Amino acid sequence: MTVTVPPFAVIPGAQVQRVLRGREAEVVTLVEATYRLHGAGDSVNPPSYFLRFPDRPSDRIIALPASIGGRQRVDGLKWISSFPGNVAVGIPRASAVLILNDHDTGYPFARLESSIISATRTAASAALAADWLSRGRERPARAGFFGVGLIARYIHKFLAATGWSFGEIGVYDLSAEHAAGFRGYLEQAGAGGQITVHDGAEQLIRSSDLLIFATIAGQPHVTDVSWFKHNPLVLHVSLRDLAPEILLASANIVDDVEHCLKASTSPHLAEQLTGGRDFVDGTLDDVMAGRITRPAGRPVVFSPFGLGVLDLAVGKYVYDEVRKAGELARVDGFFYELDRYGKR
Ligand SMILES: NC(=O)c1ccc[n+]([C@@H]2O[C@H](COP(=O)([O-])OP(=O)(O)OC[C@H]3O[C@@H](n4cnc5c(N)ncnc54)[C@H](O)[C@@H]3O)[C@@H](O)[C@H]2O)c1
Numbered sequence: 001m002t003v004t005v006p007p008f009a010v011i012p013g014a015q016v017q018r019v020l021r022g023r024e025a026e027v028v029t030l031v032e033a034t035y036r037l038h039g040a041g042d043s044v045n046p047p048s049y050f051l052r053f054p055d056r057p058s059d060r061i062i063a064l065p066a067s068i069g070g071r072q073r074v075d076g077l078k079w080i081s082s083f084p085g086n087v088a089v090g091i092p093r094a095s096a097v098l099i100l101n102d103h104d105t106g107y108p109f110a111r112l113e114s115s116i117i118s119a120t121r122t123a124a125s126a127a128l129a130a131d132w133l134s135r136g137r138e139r140p141a142r143a144g145f146f147g148v149g150l151i152a153r154y155i156h157k158f159l160a161a162t163g164w165s166f167g168e169i170g171v172y173d174l175s176a177e178h179a180a181g182f183r184g185y186l187e188q189a190g191a192g193g194q195i196t197v198h199d200g201a202e203q204l205i206r207s208s209d210l211l212i213f214a215t216i217a218g219q220p221h222v223t224d225v226s227w228f229k230h231n232p233l234v235l236h237v238s239l240r241d242l243a244p245e246i247l248l249a250s251a252n253i254v255d256d257v258e259h260c261l262k263a264s265t266s267p268h269l270a271e272q273l274t275g276g277r278d279f280v281d282g283t284l285d286d287v288m289a290g291r292i293t294r295p296a297g298r299p300v301v302f303s304p305f306g307l308g309v310l311d312l313a314v315g316k317y318v319y320d321e322v323r324k325a326g327e328l329a330r331v332d333g334f335f336y337e338l339d340r341y342g343k344r
Pocket of ligand 1: 094118172304
């Protein structure tokens with residue numbers, strides 16, 4: 001077998017979006033397979049590394065290195081910035097690149113725009129969890145979106161594209177402008193059902209059976225356990241909205257226990273409060289493998305920390321599709337110093 005340095009390609013957002021458009025169901029299946037692979041131990045997913053800045057406390061850049069085995073066999077790194085102040089000046093909060101590394105040589109062979117990949121894998125994971133955690137019972141028909149930026153829009157898109165429809169959609173955001181913008185998106189997307197913009201968190205929570213948290217809150221701001229007494233299914237994608245007491249009154253499903261109980265997430269706070277992890281019922285992989293079932297009579301909270309393996313799987317899928325279409329933009333000579341004793 002001849003091992004060579006793979007060519008290096010750059011895949012911009014326009015190509016990423018072209019590949020992923022209309023493929024929501026396929027991506028959910030891919031994310032499910034990746035969770036199963038991760039659950040079976042055929043992955044390496046070390047802790048994310050948070051780069052924070054003393055002079056800019058609300059900003060951060062996170063490194064998510066990962067490796068997946070299986071058929072995909074690829075290593076890589078997502079490097080994703082969160083600068084919440086961007087939104088006020090009209091550009092998205094998050095920006096990201098994904099590097100794919102060759103399994104055999106370790107060489108990076110692609111760099112992909114990755115804010116779309118990240119939003120896509122996050123939304124696919126949320127839709128997957130909503131599906132598995134509502135199996136065997138009536139699907140929630142009243143959805144509530146709490147915090148409505150890009151991630152909320154992607155989650156709605158993935159739910160709609162994978163068979164969900166809602167009789168009522170509630171919207172709540174600290175910013176009236178963002179709430180109105182999301183309402184406009186829902187109307188344009190033909191979401192159907194009655195759309196209500198709430199001016200309080202309590203109203204939204206009490207009137208929703210499927211709740212999607214996608215704010216940028218750094219610490220819990222929803223603290224009243226009684227708001228959840230109708231036992232909704234909660235996709236706690238932004239991870240830090242709910243007081244630990246709410247988690248302790250709920251069934252808790254995470255994507256990965258070690259990852260999720262870190263970085264002052266609500267599950268991390270619940271662990272600190274109780275001194276243990278007994279409040280965690282299991283992972284989504286446990287649910288999919290039938291090792292646990294959704295407990296009745298309590299709210300269910302899915303808290304996905306967001307695993308680098310998902311970015312890698314979706315990124316490799318995009319790369320393969322662009323390559324198959326013969327549309328890879330290669331950067332010739334990117335790796336240049338390749339002769340051990342110098343070019344002759
Ligand atoms: N778990 C994961 O895998 C994962 C992946 C990607 C993003 N996220 C998280 O999703 C969240 C949303 O990301 P985004 O790109 O859509 O952000 P965004 O800034 O575009 O939107 C966030 C929205 O939340 C609103 N908001 C902030 N605080 C609020 C509060 N206390 N109550 C109500 N609304 C509030 C803001 O006004 C804004 O409209 C972020 O916290 C991000 O870290 C999680």
